Amino acid sequence: SRKKKLLNKSFLVTAGPTFEKIDPVRFIGNYSSGKMGYAIAEELAEQGAKVTLVSGPVSVSTKNKNINIVPVESASEMYAESVAVFSTCDGAIMCAAVADFTPVHKEVEKTKRGNKNWSIELEPTKDIAAELGRLKTKNQLLVGFALETNNELENAQKKLLKKNLDLIVLNSLNDKGAGFGVDTNKITIIDRNNNQQNFELKSKEEVAKDIIDKIVEGVV
Ligand code: C5P
Numbered sequence: 268s269r270k271k272k273l274l275n276k277s278f279l280v281t282a283g284p285t286f287e288k289i290d291p292v293r294f295i296g297n298y299s300s301g302k303m304g305y306a307i308a309e310e311l312a313e314q315g316a317k318v319t320l321v322s323g324p325v326s327v328s329t330k331n332k333n334i335n336i337v338p339v340e341s342a343s344e345m346y347a348e349s350v351a352v353f354s355t356c357d358g359a360i361m362c363a364a365v366a367d368f369t370p371v372h373k374e375v376e377k378t379k380r381g382n383k384n385w386s387i388e389l390e391p392t393k394d395i396a397a398e399l400g401r402l403k404t405k406n407q408l409l410v411g412f413a414l415e416t417n418n419e420l421e422n423a424q425k426k427l428l429k430k431n432l433d434l435i436v437l438n439s440l441n442d443k444g445a446g447f448g449v450d451t452n453k454i455t456i457i458d459r460n461n462n463q464q465n466f467e468l469k470s471k472e473e474v475a476k477d478i479i480d481k482i483v484e485g486v487v
Pocket residue numbers: 281342361362363364365366367392393394395396397410411412413414426
């Protein structure tokens with residue numbers, strides 16, 4: 268077996284979608300399964316790290332004793348839990364598909380069906396990765412994900428700099444078998460010097476290993 272390379276290190280991982288409440292029975296969500304984030308948490312723990320996994324609503328799970336799951340529902344809950352733990356961590360990996368907008372009013376009662384149209388006013392959520400980028404000290408590593416549909420490399424590079432990330436993992440939506448719901452992923456890892464490393468289509472577990480190997484280079 269490989270030597271554990273992240274003993275005595277602690278990491279924050281965000282995973283899954285967020286659900287933004289409209290009324291007691293309805294929400295705005297997305298198709299994120301949480302598989303990539305859970306695979307990353309498992310691999311970090313495999314390498315000896317202690318992991319806080321701030322997870323949106325998912326059907327995947329883990330029994331690993333070194334992974335502490337903090338279940339959240341909304342983007343604002345995910346923000347609060349992530350900011351609360353980040354200062355104690357050596358790094359954070361932002362895998363969650365956080366909602367970009369949330370309803371301005373969360374209705375207390377179920378909205379009744381009627382014949383009129385229903386408009387829901389949405390306001391932007393806070394960017395968790397960008398906030399951790401502001402809080403980051405020189406000994407902390409921050410890794411984000413980007414799912415782009417056009418000008419992928421250029422947009423991912425911009426996102427890395429804007430959010431003050433150390434690495435960004437680009438998933439291409441143009442590749443079959445990559446992205447939401449599926450068990451495989453095809454990634455490019457980009458660093459602050461715009462070095463780009465392309466990987467083959469692999470299982471999300473193997474992709475997690477590639478990402479953690481890259482992180483080990485940065486923290487050990
Ligand atoms: O800006 P965009 O949503 O494409 O950025 C994706 C990256 O930022 C991912 O790492 C995602 O987890 C993170 N993010 C976040 N909080 C948000 C939006 C995105 O942490 N509100």
